[in-house]
Amino acid sequence: MYTRPLARLIEHLQRLPGIGPKTAQRLAFHLLRRPKSEALQLAQALVEATEQIGVCSRCFNLSAEDPCDICRQPGRQGETICVVAEPRDLVAIERTREFKGHYHVLGGLINPMEGIGPEQLRIKELLQRVGADTVKEVILAINPSTEGEMTTMYLSKYVKVLGPRVTRIAFGLPVGGDLEYADEMTLARALEGRREI
């Protein structure tokens, strides 16, 4: 039905998450309708990203340089380390522009069901950083899932003995949210995390 190279392109697009056969076909036809340069630029961006991006040897964020931009930024305070599971979580926090410390990307969460223990994550490296540098606070910015809770418990235990404060981001009603529609878990967390005004 499709000419060979088109079938192959659709097949590869379909392997991407959230892209089904219909969307893959639409994307492929779109690319073939546009000037050739567009598809070729996308191909080049793919090759360059794949070949140039590695991880920062300090914080394990995705980076084309080592150490990464954030670790090299002079205005950042190394006394605070924000621990996240994945690079995308780091991006979400950077977007707030509220955090001026350093990061540490674990590369996942403890998940015994999938055989991911502390040794599969960059926890040893975090403890080394905390032990070596003058770190005063470690902020855990980790999702409130079962795996997130386990990882948080584990980290707080091992980081605390090295000296710094260990804090966790707040969970509660989202800004613009409505008490009436919030689920019980969120409301329970919001109550638990209440603060003096």
Add this chain to the structure above:
Amino acid sequence: MYTRPLARLIEHLQRLPGIGPKTAQRLAFHLLRRPKSEALQLAQALVEATEQIGVCSRCFNLSAEDPCDICRQPGRQGETICVVAEPRDLVAIERTREFKGHYHVLGGLINPMEGIGPEQLRIKELLQRVGADTVKEVILAINPSTEGEMTTMYLSKYVKVLGPRVTRIAFGLPVGGDLEYADEMTLARALEGRREI
């Protein structure tokens, strides 16, 4: 926030239809988490599709060969030509496995608002085919939009004078559809197209 090659990849993914910044970020992070070969294969598929796919000089379907697979298939009857606007419409009809004739891809529909007249489409080429070959029927498989109606009217006028029957695919209640929920236009078409049983 993103390391350079990552920002570039996200930017290029975002140019695809239906892919916003969030999805582009998710796709990029996905590709970087997977084995390198996956992104490189996608890049190669893009390059090959772009460089190898042209159009069939007979039917103007997308094809890496000329004439295309369908035009060369021996079992196909050249007496019937099915006219479609875009290659994706041809694919939709091929999926039914009901049609064993040849195709003709117009490359769009007449659309005066966007300055697309009959001369921008492959209508001249269709009329040449109909005039030269022993074509007995031309089936118009064109969407029932304003542009589709205009194109259908135009084609039927110029094809008929060359001799063949001109037919149009039926419009009506979709299979599995419900009278109660069908819009008036569809129901009007269904009534108009009623047949003896």
